[in-house]
Amino acid sequence: MVTQNLKKFDTPVFPFTAIVGQDEMKLALLLNVIDPKIGGVMIMGDRGTGKSTTIRAIADVLPEIEIVKDDPFNSHKSDLDLMGNEVKLAIQNNESINTEFIKIPMVDLPLGATEDRVCGTIDIEKALTEGIKAFEPGLLAKANRGLLYVDEVNLLDDHLVDILLDSAASGWNTVEREGISIRHPARFVLIGSGNPEEGELRPQLLDRFGMHAEIRTVKDPELRVKVVEERTSFDQTPINWIKKYEVQQQKLREQIVNAQERLYNVELDYELRIKISQVCSRLDVDGLRGDIVTNRAAKAHAAFMGLDKVTVSNIKEIIRLCLRHRLRKDPLETIDSGDKVSKIFAEVFELD
Template structure:
């Protein structure tokens, strides 16, 4: 009994003494921060791939955005964080129980933030079915994996470019469909798996295959800050946080609350956002002139522009909204020419200026 109390005390202390670096305290890296904010406003954008130098705050920023989000309502003790009313975010068992008139108890939890380790196996990611129990007792027993824990949250894969392509494919399929299906020996189990997929990596260690990279909604590129004053500011903020985390968190409390409220309002406003036909035509014209394969670029740019407009409290998308997001949505979808000297982001901006502003650069 004493051991249990000690363990409980240690667990509670860990939860109270581990504050997360405030999102609003992060200096610079505006492109990465914007991509993360837009994805939590509209998870259907399809996640974000963040590529950049080592030590540029990728992991810190991703954990900070998760800590910023409001709590979500779930069916209590559910393994998949099922939504109490949205059937697309609810396990089949709970859906059936509600249809049968069974009342459910709900509770609120923090938005799940799940880290996927590089050495994870497919069973660890997708979950496993106990075949022996199913055959001998006729009971379908499922051990949930990381995809189940990440439902309605954020799934973060550091060094995603080093992850096995097969696992990346599974993650992208689940993120796109919102469901994970596990089949073993003729037994099938499925559960909701709608999450924001965030991958990060260092381009020096290799790129993802183009067909996998294309399936990430956005691609943010970050670089080491060169300005000496800005570097000093970043170092000082990190030092202050390490010396007194609670004080650092408290000093940014108002900024955090303001941004949290802004994101919540944007999520509610999103369904009301409209984008004129002329602007949609121009988005597709940019994609066509850039020779972007498929239609993912068109779809994601439309979604991201709507999310950006809602974040700024407007119900109609304008060309300025599109200019803010189009590079994030298209730069990783361009065909790479080994002899091309122009940066892919510059190429997107050049064509955008030509199509939207009728200016030649």
């Protein structure tokens, strides 16, 4: 009963559909929740531009998920790739499984987090004396089937960034201590944010983020006033604001669910795939990650727009997000704003 009462006092979240501007960041987040295999998003921008607000807002608008009750990994009741070992054993033994619906997990990774805090720990003493694998789950376990947000990711230790990217790409986290190994599902959307003034990520790590969104401080005075007024109004009467945007929030929620269901049937013509790879080749993008992510993001965008087939317009909307951070060869170079990507895209696709 205590936990149920506490839920009533959850901090109100600013509605996603009420956020003004920052379209690039919003689109990147939406596409990643439609297809988590895009590989996450890196959001770089000035301080105080609403990065954290927007990320918390996308988590709030997502539909609830069904998990196995009291399971530390938010295990799925039937998908083996999203299931912890204990749940798998229970299913094999035909045991009954209780489930519950929860909000999509949104895990904040603090800058000072240790590897044990992130990955989890194995109690060696318990394992040796009692002969059981005593595992204390970490943040990656909590984030399974949800979002993992790292603010100021450019200040995080490179080794930890590597671990996060590996888990996000493979969907699994493996912890090994003294010859004992534990593996559990860790399928999440990795969202990193940072301020370019405090340093960029190394190109090798940056390349492994599926998308890169840039946000800038709004220059238009009238729009700035509107943003400030809306935020002030929300802080004063959050419940009224949430009610005001309830219909739009529900409409977006349904659009996301429909896109997730439609995604696997979306087609991308061979000619368009060839042109995407031509753009990557002309931009001298290393490896094939750029081609793969662009293909995935184009399909996700088409699904979001309610289409069964990718159009040139879908590719145009997402290609800057997918490729701009892959052009940098020198760690001292700044990231291209995307103009170079747009120029080559227009040439290859023969647009005016």
